[in-house]
Amino acid sequence: MSKVKTNNLLTPAQAAKDLGISVATLRKYSLIVEKTTENSKYFERNSQNNRLYTQKNIEDFKEMVKLSHGPKMTLETAAVQIYPATDVKPEADAKQSDEISALQTTVAKLESENKKRELTIKELQQELTDAQKAKEQLQAELATLKQQAEEKAENTDVKKDENIKERVNEKVNDDKKGHWWNKFMG
Template sequence: MTKVKTNNLLTPAQAAKDLVISVATLRKYSLIVERTTDNSQYFERNSQNNRLYTSKNIEDFKEMVKLSHGLKMTLETSAKQIYPTADVKDTSDAKQDDEVSELHATIAKLESENKKRELTISELQEELADTQKSKEQLQAELTTLKQQAAEKAENETAKKDENIKERVNEKVSDDKKSHWWNRFKA
């Protein structure tokens, strides 16, 4: 809201009287202009937030109404011919360009993050393959160690069995010599 001297500005009642319309109709025209220009502050306002009108505004309203009486013309289409909308389009185009730039930046960022993730995934896959190879090698070593342990156990068992047999045979032969009846045979 701007502070403006009200000497050369008309109140809604004065403007409606000059246009020979009601204040409600003036409000309707004002809303059409504000929508067309995409500027809710197109008209000056007083401290009570009431619109204030210049003589140029009154002339533009008269022209807008005059144009709207033509074939296939509405107040909205005639307002678009009178009031500047190019600035609005430029602003909206600039906003769209900014949004498109932001989207491109976001896409580039996401693609970069995606490439980093793919690289991490491939590194993890290589690490997993290396770990699986290490596991297979350890499994093979374990199998070899089990076989060696089994062979060693068999050899030790065979040696023990042989030792036991030798002792038994020695004992038996000692027993044969040491029995009292063997003394009489000689």
């Protein structure tokens, strides 16, 4: 036969026999309970990872089956009435609280980074404004230098023109004096 009761825990075969069902049906009931409670470790387990059942578990299974025979009831809806998921709620609430805390930390970090980026953008905008002002000043200086260069070039051209005229006139005057026929005629 199967193992004897150990510490008031029943093996699946013993529990199924007490309930008058098969081990497969007991497994189905157990899965429904674990799903309803959202706790896959709801039942004790032995070293081979087989579920072990208490007398209270057997009584709860009987009540679940009895409720499921009512109108518009299933094993799942009956299980919800017998096995409220509140056993897991504190863990879920703690987990949710941890997640919220982590998200709040992340949001705070992102806000901080966003403020730093906004400061950087403002600094870069100021640098850009300063660079544009410097560019405008340089363009004004360049325009002034071009104008001065043009004026100087004009003055230089006028001086060159006058210089050329003087040379031409000197040459012409020299030519009048020393032209070859003036030597013979003179």
